[in-house]
Amino acid sequence: MGSWLTRPGWILGVAALVLALTTLCAAEEPPVDPAALTLTEAIALALEHAPKLQDARAKVALAHLDVRATRWWTWLIPTVTAHQGYDFLSAQERAAVALSLDLSKLLGKGAREAEQAQLALAQAERALDAARTEVVTEVTRAVFQLTSARAAIEVREDAVVHVVKLQALEAIRFEHGTGDLAPLLRAREALARARLELLTAGHEAHLAELALRRAIGLPLP
Secondary structure, eight states: OOOGGGSHHHHHHHHHHHHHHHHHHHHHSOOOOGGGOOHHHHHHHHHHHOHHHHHHHHHHHHHHHHHHHHHHHHHHSOOOOGGGOGGGSOHHHHHHHHHHHHHHHHHTOSHHHHHHHHHHHHHHHHHHHHHHHHHHHHHHHHHHHHHHHHHHHHHHHHHHHHHHHHHHHHHHHHHTTSSOHHHHHHHHHHHHHHHHHHHHHHHHHHHHHHHHHHHHTOOOO
16 A cells, blocks of 8 residues: 555645645735846746746655655554564564554555655655756746847837838938939838837747746736
């Protein structure tokens, strides 16, 4: 029989409790603007709210409980070896030892289960460290992508302003007969292209912000 912590009812109960507490905390926190966060602030929030880190921490906590449970049962149910003088025990004592050994087999607790619990805990802790490194990497990448995208918006906005002025100048020239239609059409085409590039940059910035929100663990707008 496996550990009592591996039963579906227990895991679902703990998961529901963690989800409820997480939802409550998220509801009480003020909204956060990812674009206003520094890299240090974004990483700090991610280490607290990132879903994969919360999941990894929950697994470590469950592994700790499993280790404690196996330690308790190892203490409760003795392991009898030859040097403990089993042959010299009374009939009543032998019956008690036999009952404890049967319980040990029934409940699946003992040195082997304790060792497996320790190995599972070490594995969960390594997974938590790996998840922490992965989250920091993802957040760092997302912050730089958002910064780059917002810088691209500023460049595209300047380009639109420049092309608007150029189109206005060509329109004045054409109206006064000092310019041709072709430069005016090219200026209008350049303005349409600049506005499209600005829209594209805005869309990319929005996607970068969503990626940062997911990496940190913030609610999506």
